[in-house]
Amino acid sequence: MARVEITKAAIKAEAARLKAFFEAEGALPVEMDILLPAEVLLDLYGEDIRARAYMTQDPERGEMMLRPDFTVPVVQEHMSNGAEPARYTYAGEVFRKQEDMPTRANEYFQVGYEVFDGSDPAAADAEVFANFANVLSDSGLRAATGDIGILKAAVAGLKTTERRRAALLRHIWRPRRFRALMTRFSEAGTTLRLQNLERVRANLAQPEAPFIGLRTQTEIDTRIKALEEDAAEPPISAGEIELLDDILSLKETLPHVLSQLRDITVDLPAISDAVSLLSRRTDALAKRGVDVDSLDFEASYGRTSMEYYDGFVFGFYAEGRPDLPPVATGGRYDALTAVLGQGRSIPAVGGVIRPNVLLSLKGGA
Amino acid sequence: MVVKLGVPSKGRLMEKTFEWFSERGVMLSRAGSEREYSGAVEGIEGVELVLLSASEIPRELAAGRIHMGVTGSDLVRDKLASWDSKVIEMAPMGFGHADLIIAVPKAWVDVDTLDDLDAAAAAFRARHGFRLRIATKYHHLIREFLKQNGVADYQLVDSQGATEGTVKNLTAEAIADITSTGETLRANHLKILSGDPVHCSQATLFKSRMAHWTDDTRATLVTLKDMLGLGD
Numbered sequence: 224m225a226r227v228e229i230t231k232a233a234i235k236a237e238a239a240r241l242k243a244f245f246e247a248e249g250a251l252p253v254e255m256d257i258l259l260p261a262e263v264l265l266d267l268y269g270e271d272i273r274a275r276a277y278m279t280q281d282p283e284r285g286e287m288m289l290r291p292d293f294t295v296p297v298v299q300e301h302m303s304n305g306a307e308p309a310r311y312t313y314a315g316e317v318f319r320k321q322e323d324m325p326t327r328a329n330e331y332f333q334v335g336y337e338v339f340d341g342s343d344p345a346a347a348d349a350e351v352f353a354n355f356a357n358v359l360s361d362s363g364l365r366a367a368t369g370d371i372g373i374l375k376a377a378v379a380g381l382k383t384t385e386r387r388r389a390a391l392l393r394h395i396w397r398p399r400r401f402r403a404l405m406t407r408f409s410e411a412g413t414t415l416r417l418q419n420l421e422r423v424r425a426n427l428a429q430p431e432a433p434f435i436g437l438r439t440q441t442e443i444d445t446r447i448k449a450l451e452e453d454a455a456e457p458p459i460s461a462g463e464i465e466l467l468d469d470i471l472s473l474k475e476t477l478p479h480v481l482s483q484l485r486d487i488t489v490d491l492p493a494i495s496d497a498v499s500l501l502s503r504r505t506d507a508l509a510k511r512g513v514d515v516d517s518l519d520f521e522a523s524y525g526r527t528s529m530e531y532y533d534g535f536v537f538g539f540y541a542e543g544r545p546d547l548p549p550v551a552t553g554g555r556y557d558a559l560t561a562v563l564g565q566g567r568s569i570p571a572v573g574g575v576i577r578p579n580v581l582l583s584l585k586g587g588a
Numbered sequence: 589m590v591v592k593l594g595v596p597s598k599g600r601l602m603e604k605t606f607e608w609f610s611e612r613g614v615m616l617s618r619a620g621s622e623r624e625y626s627g628a629v630e631g632i633e634g635v636e637l638v639l640l641s642a643s644e645i646p647r648e649l650a651a652g653r654i655h656m657g658v659t660g661s662d663l664v665r666d667k668l669a670s671w672d673s674k675v676i677e678m679a680p681m682g683f684g685h686a687d688l689i690i691a692v693p694k695a696w697v698d699v700d701t702l703d704d705l706d707a708a709a710a711a712f713r714a715r716h717g718f719r720l721r722i723a724t725k726y727h728h729l730i731r732e733f734l735k736q737n738g739v740a741d742y743q744l745v746d747s748q749g750a751t752e753g754t755v756k757n758l759t760a761e762a763i764a765d766i767t768s769t770g771e772t773l774r775a776n777h778l779k780i781l782s783g784d785p786v787h788c789s790q791a792t793l794f795k796s797r798m799a800h801w802t803d804d805t806r807a808t809l810v811t812l813k814d815m816l817g818l819g820d
Binding site: 265266269270271273274322323325390393394397399400401403407419422423426427429431432433434435436437438442443445446447450 | 669670673693694695696697698700703704706707708710711712715716718719720728731734735736737738739740741742743744755756758760761776777
């Protein structure tokens with residue numbers, strides 16, 4: 224296949240076409256700054272974003288970042304000036320270092336559609352997905368969906384300590400550590416938990432080292448107490464661990480997943496609200512003409528793509544082109560608005576399309 | 589066309605490198621005065637010695653301005669994105685050993701593992717309102733390592749020297765640095781986290797994938813590899 228060079232003008236025109244589609248669906252077009260204050264983004268995303276974003280320094284404003292995505296500025300704009308319900312669309316460049324995949328563009332367009340409407344979350348989720356499916360319908364893409372909310376509800380419903388639930392919830396977006404924590408809190412981890420405590424006791428028996436740094440004695444004492452309490456705590460039952468495993472491994476078409484989740488609900492009633500939301504979303508998707516019977520659903524989908532996606536998640540992929548990034552991705556990010564709003568949370572769902580990827584498929588077809 | 593060989597321009601690393609090559613019949617030496625950064629090669633034709641700062645050798649290899657170079661394996665991994673697409677490790681040289689490690693105050697009796705560090709970081713961020721700071725100059729390696737191990741709620745702060753002092757000076761809570769004996773760490777009341785080091789570094793002979801190779805330089809490389817006892 225000859226490599227078709229796609230001009231920036233063509234990408235801009237495609238971005239404008241996609242944005243016009245979302246405007247016709249009732250979204251308000253918004254413009255965002257390209258240079259953003261780095262502090263908020265760094266605090267939100269940590270080192271992951273520092274590795275990916277271009278940083279620069281302003282003598283007045285301090286550390287600045289070339290816009291790595293639109294989500295944060297759009298949420299901030301909405302929180303300070305917007306009225307609910309609101310639908311926004313935007314198109315513009317984002318900038319990302321591609322250390323691990325140097326052949327991918329480090330400057331590319333994104334076209335987005337974001338919905339801030341808490342009246343009916345299932346309907347809002349379906350609206351966003353259906354709009355993306357419609358505008359992408361002639362590109363023959365494979366859609367993937369998931370729902371982080373199911374896993375969150377399952378963890379929140381575990382019959383164990385608040386501290387363990389919090390530790391697991393904190394690592395939902397880091398599957399490897401999540402798995403390690405599951406093991407540590409299970410029967411298999413009992414020895415490990417005791418060993419951890421013994422290790423600390425052995426350290427305590429050593430001659431005292433001088434205290435340096437900001438972390439205080441109180442913080443150390445609090446952690447030791449937590450380790451002591453945790454070692455004395457019974458493990459999370461084998462049954463509950465198995466149910467978590469069942470949920471994590473769910474990967475089928477949507478109707479099959481729903482029926483399996485209803486079975487799991489019998490043993491894990493805590494997920495029933497999340498499952499009924501999934502069920503209402505499925506109905507809402509069907510009502511919007513989405514072929515839900517053949518729609519793929521994967522319970523673990525989206526766990527590594529963006530921290531703060533905490534409900535419905537989706538992506539559109541070019542079949543047989545693993546070299547390309549997804550054409551579109553999105554999801555619900557109520558948790559992000561809660562962090563940005565410092566307690567004030569706004570139900571939010573949306574996604575972005577990469578017009579350059581879309582065009583490269585059309586050129587290659 | 590000659591094969592350009594980049595070698596650290598001073599100190600023990602230079603002397604050890606000269607020794608390593610001379611044991612294999614390739615005599616490297618500094619030409620002229622102590623202060624002049626040019627060198628001579630005897631025992632093989634067509635090889636030019638380029639004396640460089642060890643920390644610049646990865647960049648020069650990646651740019652293809654030198655064909656081969658000697659530097660620490662830690663520097664290549666940290667400074668070059670997708671390092672193995674740009675250079676090839678020809679031979680570990682058996683000196684310049686140092687481990688890249690993460691260390692915390694010895695007074696942290698509750699922290700020995702990455703697991704502990706992660707838990708401490710979560711509580712620290714909740715209490716102090718900012719992410720636990722790890723001082724280092726090895727940003728890329730440390731970030732990748734912590735990501736792989738699922739450690740969250742930390743941030744890296746840049747420290748190009750005297751990194752062991754940052755905790756006492758309250759500019760970091762933990763450090764990540766190269767150590768060979770651990771002496772400086774102990775003197776600064778720090779302890780190394782248990783488990784494998786982030787990276788075990790040693791002086792290594794690299795070949796550039798980016799340099800321009802001609803029939804002449806390829807032939808020289810074959811002779812040189814033969815003398816150095818490096819098969820294909």
